[in-house]
Amino acid sequence: xNPTDFTIAGALAALNEGALSSVExxxxxxxxxxxxxxxxxxxxxxxLDQAMEAAQASDARRARGxxxxxxxxxxxxxxxxxxxxxxxxAGSNILGSFVPPYESTVSGNLLRDGAVFLGKLNLDEFAMxxxxxxxxxxxVENPWSRANDPSKRLVPGGSSGGSAAAVAARMAxxxxxxxxxxSIRQPAAFCGIAGIKPTYGRCSRFGxxxxxxxxxxxxxxxxxxxxxxxxxxxMAGYDPKDSTSANLPVPDxxxxxxxxxxxxxxxxxxxxxxxxxxxxxxxLWEQGLAWLRDAGATTVPITLPHTxxxxxxxxxxxxxxxxxxxxxxxxxxxxxxxxxxxxxxxDLYQRTRAKGFGAEVxxxxxIGTYVLxxxxxxxxxxxxxxxxxxxxxxxEEAWASCDAIVTxxxxxxxxxxxxxxxxxxxxxxxxxxxxxxxxxxxxxxxxPAGLDAQGLPLGLQVIGKPFDEETVFAxxxxxxxxxxxxxxxxLRAAA
Amino acid sequence: MSYTIxxxxxxxxxVIGLEVHAQIVSHAKLFxxxxxxxxxxxxxxxxxxxxxxxxxxxxxxxxxxxxxxRTGLGLNAKINLWSRFDRKNYFYADLPQxxxxxxxxxxxxxxxxxxxxxxxxxxxxxxxxxxxxxxxxGKSLHDQHPQKSFIDLNRSGVALMEIVSEPDMRSPEEAxxxxxxLRQIMRYLGTCDGxxxxxxxxxxxxxxVRKAGEGxxxxxxVKNVNSVKFVMQAVEAEARRxxxxxxxxxxxxxxxxxxxxxxxxxxxxxxxxxxxxxRYFPDPDLPPLVLEAxxxxxxxxxxxxxxxxxxxxxxxxxxxxxxxxxxxxxxxTAAFFETVAKGRDAKLAANWVTGDFFAxxxxxxxxxSDPPVTxxxxxxxLDLIADNTISGKIAKDVFEIMLExxxxxxxxxxxxxxxxxxxxxxxxAAVAKVLEANADKVAEYRSGKDKLFGFFVGQVMxxxxxxxxxxxxxxxxxxxxG
Numbered sequence: 008x009n010p011t012d013f014t015i016a017g018a019l020a021a022l023n024e025g026a027l028s029s030v031e032x033x034x035x036x037x038x039x040x041x042x043x044x045x046x047x048x049x050x051x052x053x054x055l056d057q058a059m060e061a062a063q064a065s066d067a068r069r070a071r072g073x074x075x076x077x078x079x080x081x082x083x084x085x086x087x088x089x090x091x092x093x094x095x096x097a098g099s100n101i102l103g104s105f106v107p108p109y110e111s112t113v114s115g116n117l118l119r120d121g122a123v124f125l126g127k128l129n130l131d132e133f134a135m136x137x138x139x140x141x142x143x144x145x146x147v148e149n150p151w152s153r154a155n156d157p158s159k160r161l162v163p164g165g166s167s168g169g170s171a172a173a174v175a176a177r178m179a180x181x182x183x184x185x186x187x188x189x190s191i192r193q194p195a196a197f198c199g200i201a202g203i204k205p206t207y208g209r210c211s212r213f214g215x216x217x218x219x220x221x222x223x224x225x226x227x228x229x230x231x232x233x234x235x236x237x238x239x240x241x242m243a244g245y246d247p248k249d250s251t252s253a254n255l256p257v258p259d260x261x262x263x264x265x266x267x268x269x270x271x272x273x274x275x276x277x278x279x280x281x282x283x284x285x286x287x288x289x290x291l292w293e294q295g296l297a298w299l300r301d302a303g304a305t306t307v308p309i310t311l312p313h314t315x316x317x318x319x320x321x322x323x324x325x326x327x328x329x330x331x332x333x334x335x336x337x338x339x340x341x342x343x344x345x346x347x348x349x350x351x352x353x354d355l356y357q358r359t360r361a362k363g364f365g366a367e368v369x370x371x372x373x374i375g376t377y378v379l380x381x382x383x384x385x386x387x388x389x390x391x392x393x394x395x396x397x398x399x400x401x402x403e404e405a406w407a408s409c410d411a412i413v414t415x416x417x418x419x420x421x422x423x424x425x426x427x428x429x430x431x432x433x434x435x436x437x438x439x440x441x442x443x444x445x446x447x448x449x450x451x452x453x454x455p456a457g458l459d460a461q462g463l464p465l466g467l468q469v470i471g472k473p474f475d476e477e478t479v480f481a482x483x484x485x486x487x488x489x490x491x492x493x494x495x496x497x498l499r500a501a502a
Numbered sequence: 503m504s505y506t507i508x509x510x511x512x513x514x515x516x517v518i519g520l521e522v523h524a525q526i527v528s529h530a531k532l533f534x535x536x537x538x539x540x541x542x543x544x545x546x547x548x549x550x551x552x553x554x555x556x557x558x559x560x561x562x563x564x565x566x567x568x569x570x571x572r573t574g575l576g577l578n579a580k581i582n583l584w585s586r587f588d589r590k591n592y593f594y595a596d597l598p599q600x601x602x603x604x605x606x607x608x609x610x611x612x613x614x615x616x617x618x619x620x621x622x623x624x625x626x627x628x629x630x631x632x633x634x635x636x637x638x639x640g641k642s643l644h645d646q647h648p649q650k651s652f653i654d655l656n657r658s659g660v661a662l663m664e665i666v667s668e669p670d671m672r673s674p675e676e677a678x679x680x681x682x683x684l685r686q687i688m689r690y691l692g693t694c695d696g697x698x699x700x701x702x703x704x705x706x707x708x709x710x711v712r713k714a715g716e717g718x719x720x721x722x723x724v725k726n727v728n729s730v731k732f733v734m735q736a737v738e739a740e741a742r743r744x745x746x747x748x749x750x751x752x753x754x755x756x757x758x759x760x761x762x763x764x765x766x767x768x769x770x771x772x773x774x775x776x777x778x779x780x781r782y783f784p785d786p787d788l789p790p791l792v793l794e795a796x797x798x799x800x801x802x803x804x805x806x807x808x809x810x811x812x813x814x815x816x817x818x819x820x821x822x823x824x825x826x827x828x829x830x831x832x833x834x835t836a837a838f839f840e841t842v843a844k845g846r847d848a849k850l851a852a853n854w855v856t857g858d859f860f861a862x863x864x865x866x867x868x869x870x871s872d873p874p875v876t877x878x879x880x881x882x883x884l885d886l887i888a889d890n891t892i893s894g895k896i897a898k899d900v901f902e903i904m905l906e907x908x909x910x911x912x913x914x915x916x917x918x919x920x921x922x923x924x925x926x927x928x929x930x931a932a933v934a935k936v937l938e939a940n941a942d943k944v945a946e947y948r949s950g951k952d953k954l955f956g957f958f959v960g961q962v963m964x965x966x967x968x969x970x971x972x973x974x975x976x977x978x979x980x981x982x983x984g
Contacts, residue, residue, distance in 0.1 A: 089557045102556065109550060111557060214557040220786035249559050250788050328786050331589050334600020335554040339653065350649050352595055379591070379781035388783060 010035040011177040011500040015080055015234040016261075018180060022069065022079050029069070029079025032180075033062035033123050036081045039500035040125060040178045043150075047498060049163075049173035051086050051144045052094050053126035061123040068121065075121030077241050083179035085170050086127035087134055088114045088225070089214040093124075097216040098132040098142040098166075101336045101363025103343040111214025112246045113183060113225045120241040125179055129169030132365045133333065134190055134218045137437035139168025140424060141367040149197060149421045150176035150496035153461040157497065161421040161463075164194030164437070170228050171198035177500035181229035181238050185215060187222045188321050189417075189441025192453035195228050196416035196466030199455045199494065201483065202228035203235045204441075206474045207448035208253035210239075211246030217332040219325040220251075222445040232454055232483040236260035239476065255474060263477035268485045269303030271478065274409030278314035279440060281418060287459045288415045295413055295456055295467045298489035299482065307409050311401040314443060316394045321442040322435060323378050323391035329368075330375025336363060370431065399447045406472055411482045414440050416453040416466035440468055450476045454483040455492045464494065505673030507711070507738075509745045514711045516741040517718060518677045519669035520733075521706040522684055523662050524694040525638070526569045532637045532661035533560030533603065540700050544643075544654035552659035554598030559787050566661040567791065569693040570610050570635050571801050573663055576687045576808055577630050579614025581798050587635075587788045591781040596640035596653050604664075606782045609634035610791065616687065617810060618679040623823065628680050629668030638662050657701075663694070669708065669718065674734035681705060681730050686809050690833045704728045707761075709740040711748070719744075720754045724761050724768050736761040740768045812836055819848040825856050834870045841877035846884050854880060858901055866905070875904050883911040891915060892922050893972055924971045929962070929978045932970065936961045937982060947983060955979070 010032045013021060021027035037055045044050050058081060065079040089095045089107035096102045110118070118124070131141040139147040139162060147168040149161040163172040167184035171194035174182050184191040186204035195202030203226045210225040217223060227238035240260050246252045275296060280289065296306045338344035338359030345362050347355035364372070378387035405412065418439055427433045444451035450473075453466040467486055471479035506513035531538055534551035551558040574581050588606040611633035617625050640658035644651050665684060671677045685703060688694035695702050705728075710721035722744070724736045739761065744754045758777075759768040807815075809830045816826035829839045829852065843851035859873075859880060868874050883900060886892045892900060892915055903914045915921055923929060936958060937944050947954040962975050 095556070097556070105556070107556065109555075109557075212557075213559050216556045217787075248561060250561050251786075327783060331591050331601055331781070331783070334591060334593065335556070335598060337593065337595075337600060339595050340553055340598060341555065350651075352651075353593075356593055376781065379783055381779045381781075384781075384783070 009177075009500055011039055011180075013180070014231050015180050015229060015237050016231070018080060019077075019237075023074075029062040029065040029081070029123060030059065032079060033058050033081045033125070035500070036125055036177075036179060039176070042501065043176055043178055043498060047148045047150060047172050047176055047178070048145050049129055049147055049169040049176065049178055050083065050126045051096055051098070051129050051142075051169070054093055054124060055126065058123055058125050065121055065123055075119065077117060077237070078121030079123060080121070080180050081123045081125050082117060082238075083125050083128045083170060083173045083182040084114055085130055085167055085183050085185060087130060087185050087216045088183055089216070090114055090124070090127065093127060095127065095216070096144065097134070098130045098144060099363065099365070099368065100143045101343045101360070105342050107214070109214060112211035112248065113215065113242045115214075116241050116244060117183070117238075122241070128167075128173055128182055131166035131168065132368050133216065133329070134166035134185055134187055135329070135367050135371055136165040137189070137193055137434055138162035138422070138424070138427070139165040139194070140428065141165070141365055143365055146424055147172050148424070148498070150498035151199060151421060151463055152497050153463060155461055160424045162197070162424050164197035164417075164421065166190040167194045167202070167228060171195050171200060171202065174198070174200050174228050174230060175496050176498050181227055181234055183225060183242065184228045185218075185223055185225050186441075186445065186451075187218050187325060188445050189438040191226045191228060192441045192451055192466070192468055193417050193437055195453040196455070196464065197421040199464030199492065199496065200228055200230050201232045201235050201452065201454050201487070202226065203239060203450065203452040203476065203479065204444060205239060205243060205476050206253070206450045208251055209243045209450070209474065209476070211244070211249040211252045213246055213248040219328040220332060221328060222321075222325055224445070232452070232480055232487050233261055233264045235452070236264050236480050253474065258477055260476055260480055264480045264484045266477070266481040267302065268299055268482055271304040271411060271482065272409040273299050273304050273306045273482065274309035274405055274412040275306050276309050276311045276314065276405070276412060276414060278311050279414040281439065284415075284418055285459075288418065288465060291457045291465050292413070292415050292467065295486050299413065299485055302485045302489065304482075304485070309405045309409055309412065311398075311405060311443070313394060313397045313401050317398055317443045317446055318435060318439055320391045320394045320398065321438065321446060322374070323387050324395060324446070326371040326375030327378050327388050328375070330372045330379065333364075333368070333372055336360065338363075367431070395446050398443060402443075402447045402449060410472070411478050412470040413482065413486075414468045414470065416440060416468040420459045420461070420463035420465055444470050449473060450479050452479045452483045454486050454490075456486055456490045457492070458494055462494070464492070505675070507741055507745060509749050511749050513714070514741070514745050515714055516672060516737065517669050517710045517712060517721070518671035518737055519708040519721075520667045520671070520677060520680060521708070522665045522681065523704050523706075524573075524665060524684070524688055524696075525702040526566050526661040526663060527692055527695055528563060528566050528569060528661055530563050530565070531659040532563055532566050532635065534659050536659065538660050540697075540702075542656055544652070544656060546656065548655040548658065552598065552655055554600070560603060560785075562788065562791065563661065566635065567610070567793070568801060569661075570633060570663055571793070571798055572691050572805060573665075573688060573693045574611030574614065574633055575802050575805055576691045576693070577611070577614035577616055577633065577665070579630055579633065580612035581793065582608065582610055582612055583793045583795060583798070584608065584790055585610040585634075586790045587785045588782045589785045592778045594639065595651065596642045596655070596658070598640065598655060598658055602637055602639065603785055603788070604636035605634035616680070616683050618676060618683050619827065620675060620679060626676065628670045628676075631666040631668055633663050633665045636662050636664055674737040677707065677737050678730045678734040681733055686831065690806055690808055692806070698729050701728065705733055707733055707736050707740070709737055709744070710754070711741050711744045719748075720756050722754065722757055722759050722768075724759050725771060727761050732761060732763055735763075735766055736768060739766055743768060816848070816852075821848060821852045825852045828856055832870060838870055838873065838877045842881045842884065844881065846881060846888065850884055850887070851881070854884065858898065862905055875901070879904060879910050886911055886915060890922055890924060890971055892920055893968070896920050896922065896968060920969065922971045923966055923969045924974060926974060926978060929966070929970055929974050930982075932962050932965045933975070933978050933982050936965060944983065955983070958983070
């Protein structure tokens with residue numbers, strides 16, 4: 008058995024029993040990264056030497072009886088999390104060779120609990136994208152491929168494409184990711200793994216390069232729901248350095264995974280049936296609900312009437328916040344600076360930002376600037392905020408009749424790297440099932456539930472009440488157990 | 503008689519409103535823990551938050567909020583228990599985030615008012631529109647290098663209060679008095695040190711002119727004026743410019759201008775067309791600022807005495823309006839006076855502080871924060887007068903010696919033997935001697951020349967080296983002269 012075959016829970020058990028060392032485990036992942044990264048491109052900056060040193064230190068801690076809850080587990084870190092002393096790019100040229108002197112709270116929490124970092128994972132530039140094709144460091148390839156067209160390279164989804172691809176291909180036991188409109192759940196679904204965006208405020212945003220502050224939330228991707236629960240417990244927690252962080256205790260999420268769904272009421276929103284949605288996806292959704300009923304839950308039809316406005320609302324709010332959040336990349340204090348003509352400050356900004364930002368980031372900065380401009384603010388930004396409140400209210404009303412909501416995670420399986428690149432709106436449709444949870448600040452979990460006709464993974468999404476990740480994990484695990492999802496991607500660590 | 507400026511078409515009224523930026527007294531910045539001391543090495547008081555580094559987030563400083571609430575209470579203003587921070591977006595090299603965090607739509611303090619004192623004891627009420635919290639930008643230094651500009655971020659993120667007045671002022675004098683009054687109130691509260699030369703306080707002056715009875719005409723904003731004197735000069739210069747524009751058939755355009763303190767004129771900085779679109783929107787990194795009514799009440803209960811109240815109290819103690827005013831202008835002066843007057847005759851204390859003590863400050867070019875005589879020693883001097891140890895006249899000499907030596911008055915009186923003689927025997931002896939030596943004058947006095955009494959007092963005091971108790975000397979003389 009290759010040590011990379013262990014789930015996190017399994018590896019922790021083996022490490023505890025002394026059957027495995029972190030050096031062995033980390034070494035196996037390092038080998039997989041060396042072997043696969045040139046093709047998959049999941050890591051922008053692998054830090055394998057440091058990882059091996061960290062693994063040794065971890066084994067020494069374990070030997071001293073000082074093992075943390077994640078002691079010795081090798082993880083990848085999305086390159087949106089600032090890591091002290093390690094280059095952090097956000098997938099953008101504008102950060103150049105930026106090396107933060109500080110650690111994000113979430114990655115710091117993982118280090119505190121004994122995790123070993125394998126490196127920094129690829130992503131869409133500034134987390135803006137659904138295919139990981141906007142990264143300045145090249146696209147990431149999905150380790151899965153179509154049975155009828157195995158040579159066609161598929162996208163891993165985005166923006167956490169590197170995180171999802173690395174975990175699926177066993178180049179990391181688990182990974183951090185972030186989700187602003189679906190950036191954890193969509194790539195997790197495309198890569199056949201689990202991923203949770205927790206409730207807004209559950210994980211600190213301190214030290215995470217901001218995309219859209221009111222929507223951004225960190226979460227884990229891993230091979231199982233239980234692994235996600237283990238990682239989230241370490242990542243989460245109140246942080247006085249983030250004013251939007253929730254001052255609530257962090258439950259033992261892993262304990263909730265096995266809770267079962269007996270007596271739970273599962274909401275099925277009418278509005279998530281889209282015209283032209285592939286039959287395979289509707290079928291999988293039906294199947295998932297049947298599994299939950301078999302496990303003792305009841306399913307109830309619910310209505311979320313403002314769902315159809317979610318995507319347009321998201322594509323006003325997120326770019327508006329991004330246009331302001333990204334103003335700090337001006338070439339003055341850090342990152343890329345393009346020399347100005349005649350020492351002109353405006354010219355410095357224009358050259359630096361034109362060279363530093365890719366097309367999708369520039370597009371969103373322009374959209375965001377537009378919707379906040381005098382004369383347009385009321386019609387776009389203010390209206391979007393009002394609709395956002397209505398979307399939030401839809402969910403609040405739905406909770407009267409259900410305990411969790413189950414929907415498809417994505418409207419399709421992974422697509423080709425050369426597909427949907429011509430029309431940004433088509434690309435934005437990827438987030439249609441996931442943005443609502445961001446707009447309402449709710450936890451959302453993607454869990455692999457089946458394969459399509461071409462053998463590509465499809466996922467279901469579980470949405471929960473605010474700060475009720477425990478029920479979400481329980482429902483997700485029930486689907487996972489019933490689905491018996493055992494398929495593996497074609498590209499993965501070799502034994 | 504109201505203030506007007508005489509143009510070629512007759513008199514013009516001036517309408518003035520002020521936006522005052524006051525730096526909050528606080529050890530840390532508005533949204534970061536970085537220090538705020540003035541005059542530190544460039545870029546030595548900067549956190550990653552202040553420098554706008556990736557992933558950094560603002561966290562509100564509770565003390566800065568308390569200071570804004572105290573100021574609002576001092577301006578008799580409404581405290582908004584719910585307020586919100588917005589981002590004001592614009593690019594500049596000393597604005598690291600690319601936006602300033604400010605309160606645009608929902609300020610922490612609403613409407614209030616202050617009373618200003620004008621010449622001749624006239625008072626006028628000036629309305630306050632609002633007070634909001636915001637962060638300061640850094641500083642661009644253009645004079646350090648021929649091709650480069652340097653940036654100092656020490657000020658970046660420092661907490662400011664922007665206090666906006668109603669357009670209630672009608673003369674340079676009123677504008678100056680208003681600014682002085684704001685400064686005085688904030689210095690009493692300890693919420694802003696008011697050091698205008700260090701940039702702790704600066705004003706944007708909105709000026710328009712009109713004919714009597716008209717509504718408001720277009721205003722111009724003169725930015726960043728940094729002293730009371732310059733505010734008064736800028737008002738007049740800008741008003742005169744606008745009058746000239748109107749009278750030559752032109753139209754005043756709304757614009758932002760700068761006051762050239764060298765030449766005493768304002769010049770255009772940017773027109774309305776060039777005005778930024780700041781794209782204000784609620785800062786998603788900061789939840790709304792919600793205050794508890796109890797907390798505001800606590801701040802109110804612990805507010806120090808404000809200048810208007812203190813002045814009224816001094817007048818109730820018997821001080822003249824003038825003395826009460828002079829003693830309350832600066833909080834430090836009032837504190838000095840309070841120490842001198844504590845448990846003593848307030849009027850006598852006021853006379854000494856505003857008289858000999860102020861004269862000494864002027865003469866020695868000293869400041870109330872570094873007085874040549876301590877308030878305790880001045881009080882002790884008053885005690886020596888009150889208990890008849892020395893006369894008021896000798897006290898003036900003792901005060902001079904205190905200035906020179908810094909010694910306590912008791913020591914001086916003791917060492918130099920200045921103690922007043924209250925021994926009636928000694929006085930009787932001196933009186934007898936004087937009367938004997940001036941038998942002719944005694945005869946004149948007794949024949950009705952009453953005025954000579956002063957002469958005898960002078961002679962007795964002279965004989966006693968000024969140490970005779972004046973009251974006793976009078977009594978004994980009267981008795982002896984029959």
